[in-house]
Amino acid sequence: MDRMTPEEMDAFMREPRIANIATLRPDGSPHVTPVWHHYDGERVIVLCEQSAVKLRNLRRDPRVSVCITTDDEPYMYVLVDGTVAISEDRIPELVHSMAVRYMGREEGERYTERVLEELLFAVLTITPTKVVGWVDRS
Numbered sequence: 001m002d003r004m005t006p007e008e009m010d011a012f013m014r015e016p017r018i019a020n021i022a023t024l025r026p027d028g029s030p031h032v033t034p035v036w037h038h039y040d041g042e043r044v045i046v047l048c049e050q051s052a053v054k055l056r057n058l059r060r061d062p063r064v065s066v067c068i069t070t071d072d073e074p075y076m077y078v079l080v081d082g083t084v085a086i087s088e089d090r091i092p093e094l095v096h097s098m099a100v101r102y103m104g105r106e107e108g109e110r111y112t113e114r115v116l117e118e119l120l121f122a123v124l125t126i127t128p129t130k131v132v133g134w135v136d137r138s
Helices: 006-013 053-060 091-103 105-118
Strands: 019-024 030-035 044-049 063-069 076-087 121-135
Touching: 006 076, 006 121, 019 044, 019 053, 030 044, 030 053, 044 053, 044 091, 053 076, 053 121, 063 121, 091 105, 091 121
Parallel strands: none
Antiparallel strands: 019 030, 019 063, 044 121, 063 076, 076 121
16 A cells, blocks of 8 residues: 555545544544545535434544545545534535535435435534545555
């Protein structure tokens, strides 16, 4: 495995891949869940339901790790360690942009309309303290 260049990491993190986010439970054990994400070139943004365990964990301890990977060759991954700021800013816009990005325009539009009526979201804005990426160039 070789380290990714900053340009490779930036491009990789902007792709619609499922990321795994790790938070810390009250007893210190990890809690890992798959999430959609958005990368704005500086921060990783994740939406979660107001009732989510990860949100409760992050309200207590804002440290987080995110791993974005490929499922097939060439194997690649980016690891992001950082801290989270929790808000309710731009929820409709972010739900829509992520849904269209991950599901396509038509299905994403339907999904957005449905979930904004059914669920209450929080925005997790992750400011990285460390980012490293690896790629299998063999």
